[in-house]
Amino acid sequence: TPEIQEYIQSNTLTFLGICFLASTAVMQILYCLKVNVFKILVLMGTFALAMAFAGNDLVNFIGVPLAGYSSYTDYVSSGATDPSTFMMSSLDGPAKSPLIFLVAAGAIMVFSLATSKKARNVIKTSVDLSRQSEGDEMFGSSKIARVLVRFSNNTANFFQDVVPDGVKAWCEKRFNTDEAKLPEGAAFDEVRATVNLVVAGLLIALGTSLKLPLSTTYVTFMVAMGSSLADRAWGRESAVYRVTGVVSVIGGWFITAGAAFILCFLIAMLMHIGGFVAACIMMALAIFLLIRSNIRYKKKAEEENGDVTFNQMMLSTDKGEILTLLSKHISDSQADFLEYVNTTFRQITDGFIKEDLGMLHRAEDTMRRKRDELKNCRRKEMIGFRRIDPEVAMEKNTWFHLGRNSCEEILYCLRRIADPCEEHVDNNFEPLSQEQIKEYIPLRDTVLFLLRRTEKILQTDSYDEVDEVRREAEELKDCLEKAREAQMKRMQSTKENITVAYLYLNLLQETRELTSSLRHLLRASKGFRE
Incomplete structure (x- = not known):
């Protein structure tokens, strides 16, 4: 209700303080009981990130079809006879999505993420680029990556000369990995996993609440890259390959945005000129491209899993x-x-x-x-x-x-x-x-x-x-x-x-x-x- 919302907004700091103190007490008790607190934090962070994804991606997933459905129901109920003159003024207000639609869309998203090999490949790219240990690098070396790494090394050498030895020794102790033992198959430790999940979830939730158009995948990926860089996961032997991967992913997103803009303009123009025939051709072309994309992806996956x-x-x-x-x-x-x-x-x-x-x-x-x-x-x-x-x-x-x-x-x-x-x-x-x-x-x-x-x-x-x-x-x-x-x-x-x-x-x-x-x-x- 509006009253409850107003009460929460006026006492936000109080609620946050109570949650912080309660969480601290619970975690300290669990730690005294020899319970691995980070496993609980990773689990809770996973739920938090899932909720943040749902708040953003679920709306993106069903927003367009629900707008179309709402427009159709408004047109039918209005009794209008000419759809070209009917105004969509009903869409100006807040959307009221039926609960069944939200549940069905959520179920489809969960099923798709659980069964999609391409979705797992996206996660694999993020994990491999932020991996703590050495291994097979997915990306090669690029000119821009070599320039960035060389500039970073020169900058680090400059600060190394001016920073006192005591400070450098203290920093080195913070990065001592001799006693760190990762579980078999783990790419990084639970501390970094917790940071990745919680920070990504917070940023996505904040951006969604401010109604900012953001990419949840982009935010999660960049959080993982930032934490891996801060954790010294990028050594001199792997930095060029990791930076190439990050630049490739970022560049791919920008290129995809421009390509989508141009292709949407061309397809809309062709369908406007060609009508039903052009629409059929576009559908056939889309089906062909999807089939070819899946075939190429399968071949690429076989090559990657071949070693x-x-x-x-x-x-x-x-x-x-x-x-x-x-x-x-x-x-x-x-x-x-x-x-x-x-x-x-x-x-x-x-x-x-x-x-x-x-x-x-x-x-x-x-x-x-x-x-x-x-x-x-x-x-x-x-x-x-x-x-x-x-x-x-x-x-x-x-x-x-x-x-x-x-x-x-x-x-x-x-x-x-x-x-x-x-x-x-x-x-x-x-x-x-x-x-x-x-x-x-x-x-x-x-x-x-x-x-x-x-x-x-x-x-x-x-x-x-x-x-x-x-x-x-x-x-x-x-x-x-x-x-x-x-x-x-x-x-x-x-x-x-x-x-x-x-x-x-x-x-x-x-x-x-x-x-x-x-x-x-x-x-x-x-x-x-x-």
């Missing part, structure tokens, strides 16, 4: 088990990389020989993505190295980096082959002669055979075959060197096309370098396992 070994490695606390999982991750990732090299090397050489520019373009595109994958794999495995015994890590560190460097060198060989071949075919230059093709194809097929054998060794741990494959690779290097010398003699004795001659010479040289890097990879893999 089971790394996830197990991050959850494990046994150093021996972590070493086993790390070795498996390295072998599997290198085997997958060699499978890619086999396919791409064949694609590049076939595209060059057959003058298929599209095949060469596709190979170029995949190599850019594969370079980022190699960097991500190395970073993940370095995180694994930090979790095993330091002496074992020092022993295996050299072999690990030799193997990873060999993979990167193989990829660079592919790029050094593909770039001039793509330019050559794109410019419609003279193709390889039949003599050169007959000479190179057997050498190329031998490389593909060695790649398959190496991949099998890594998949099955058959390291007793390493010496034999390395010997065969050395013999192939000799054959490639002889083919290279023969090509140089042809260039001196015949008047063949100089452009294609030099390109073929480069092809032989880079194939030889690829074979040499493959031998290094085999040696490193065997050394790592021993």
Whole structure:
């Protein structure tokens, strides 16, 4: 009633003081009884945030359809005959929503949030970006993030020079995490969880009471980012990736707002001009986009959940088990990389020989993505190295980096082959002669055979075959060197096309370098396992 509302408003500070004192007393009693107070605070904070969400998002969810329903009932009850002249003056007053509509809308929202994988993915993004420990980063590195992190480091260094040592020592004690033990699978401790839930709920409730147009997801996300930054969850090893994620999310919201504004204008204009036909086309297009979006999301989710070994490695606390999982991750990732090299090397050489520019373009595109994958794999495995015994890590560190460097060198060989071949075919230059093709194809097929054998060794741990494959690779290097010398003699004795001659010479040289890097990879893999 208005009287009760007025009484509450006039005694707000009194009510808050009583609630504060009562809560303090109850929590102190629970603490004396050895009850984990933070679990209760997290539970209550969850309810508070849920209520804040309901007060904002529930209205946004049902506001438009209820306004339409109210307009329809007003039009019918008025007895008007021309809807184009009927004024919506009844919507000027406060909305009176039927209780059944509110309950039904709330039930739909709860069901959707509980079953929607995309909703869980939104939460996963917030949790991963605010995670206390190291792990797989969802975002890469961007220019703006590197600039912001560098500026922050320079600013921190300046203040570190002027702040007294005693103050710095006191601050360091506040961030001592040696005795902090997170539950298995937890991204951060209960203190930060309580802060996130309570502060986000308060801000959303305050904004809703002031009738401010706010995004509950945005507020909750930024609260989580602020608390993780204040809790030193963003170390120098992860700060660039976390800042990139925050900037991407914020930028995505601004871009979405602009895109929604423009698309609504275009769709309204098309439906006004095209009428019913345009509306049907728009509905069909919307259905198509929804289906395609779900298909792409499923593929992306499968890729993200595919690295089971790394996830197990991050959850494990046994150093021996972590070493086993790390070795498996390295072998599997290198085997997958060699499978890619086999396919791409064949694609590049076939595209060059057959003058298929599209095949060469596709190979170029995949190599850019594969370079980022190699960097991500190395970073993940370095995180694994930090979790095993330091002496074992020092022993295996050299072999690990030799193997990873060999993979990167193989990829660079592919790029050094593909770039001039793509330019050559794109410019419609003279193709390889039949003599050169007959000479190179057997050498190329031998490389593909060695790649398959190496991949099998890594998949099955058959390291007793390493010496034999390395010997065969050395013999192939000799054959490639002889083919290279023969090509140089042809260039001196015949008047063949100089452009294609030099390109073929480069092809032989880079194939030889690829074979040499493959031998290094085999040696490193065997050394790592021993």
